[in-house]
Amino acid sequence: MADKKLTSQTAIVTGANSGIGEGVALALGNEGANVIVNYVTNPDAANAVVEKIKSFGGNAIAIKADVSNEGEVINMFQQTIAQFGTVDILVNNAGLQKDARLHEMTLAQWQLVIDINLTGQFLCAREAIKEFLRRGIVPERSVACGKIICMSSVHEMIPWAGHANYATSKGGIKMLMQTMAQEYGREKIRVNSICPGAIKTPINTAAWSTPEAYNSLMNLIPYNRIGVPEDIGKLAVFLSSDDSDYITGASIFIDGGMTVFEGFATGG
Numbered sequence: 001m002a003d004k005k006l007t008s009q010t011a012i013v014t015g016a017n018s019g020i021g022e023g024v025a026l027a028l029g030n031e032g033a034n035v036i037v038n039y040v041t042n043p044d045a046a047n048a049v050v051e052k053i054k055s056f057g058g059n060a061i062a063i064k065a066d067v068s069n070e071g072e073v074i075n076m077f078q079q080t081i082a083q084f085g086t087v088d089i090l091v092n093n094a095g096l097q098k099d100a101r102l103h104e105m106t107l108a109q110w111q112l113v114i115d116i117n118l119t120g121q122f123l124c125a126r127e128a129i130k131e132f133l134r135r136g137i138v139p140e141r142s143v144a145c146g147k148i149i150c151m152s153s154v155h156e157m158i159p160w161a162g163h164a165n166y167a168t169s170k171g172g173i174k175m176l177m178q179t180m181a182q183e184y185g186r187e188k189i190r191v192n193s194i195c196p197g198a199i200k201t202p203i204n205t206a207a208w209s210t211p212e213a214y215n216s217l218m219n220l221i222p223y224n225r226i227g228v229p230e231d232i233g234k235l236a237v238f239l240s241s242d243d244s245d246y247i248t249g250a251s252i253f254i255d256g257g258m259t260v261f262e263g264f265a266t267g268g
């Protein structure tokens, strides 16, 4: 359909069988993109996302790859290119938390979060950029040579006690994203970050699943509701499409106002 924003473009969404990744995969598929639903565990959930995209006339396949494993990432890109010819959009979404106070954090907890949340984004972005440069601009599909969206967090800006590994990984994503935007702007590759606040997904169940936790969370959110994956999906469509062609190197906060620091509404 000509009125869809991403017709004939191919998008890899990492960690797309749950939460925000699923919301992004559905939104991109709904706008006409061929979607690679990447997963590492739970293939049934990945296949369910593929089926949902197909049910509204979209095109999708599931590909298993651990984003922190170089060989598996290279293989995912090879499979994608074999199936769809190229990659136009990468959404670096996969991530996890392994929380501990810093003096009790094991090296394994630190390393796992950095490997998946930060090194995983490097590995996927490197393969995407190689493919963008090989293919060049295809004006019928997009005025840009390629688009990368990094799933960051409000915690690229807000320090987070008890989560040093996670906050550090998101701070690292900010610099990785901006450096890639600077390095490849002339080649018409756009790179941006989405920085969600609290979004209702399995990663943060403890923060919203009881009334007490939800009410406490609302003290941090001026707009007074938790976000949902659909909120992020809409922004991912915008950042993937030519509607955002003059946006690169940007961290876009989507957080119901969390980063305007609600605590200062009555104090300070």
Ligand SMILES: NC(=O)c1ccc[n+]([C@@H]2O[C@H](COP(=O)([O-])OP(=O)(O)OC[C@H]3O[C@@H](n4cnc5c(N)ncnc54)[C@H](O)[C@@H]3O)[C@@H](O)[C@H]2O)c1
Binding pocket: 014, 015, 016, 017, 018, 019, 020, 021, 038, 039, 040, 041, 065, 066, 067, 068, 093, 094, 095, 096, 116, 151, 152, 153, 154, 195, 196, 197, 198, 199, 200, 201, 202, 203, 204
């Ligand atoms: N939910 C929030 O409030 C929130 C806020 C800010 C940022 N984020 C970020 O959004 C992203 C998605 O999180 P979510 O909330 O949807 O959580 P989630 O747990 O529902 O989804 C995370 C996804 O990443 C996948 N994943 C984990 N390790 C992987 C690996 N090695 N290789 C491939 N996939 C892997 C998981 O299987 C899952 O599909 C993460 O980067 C997270 O840091 C979430």
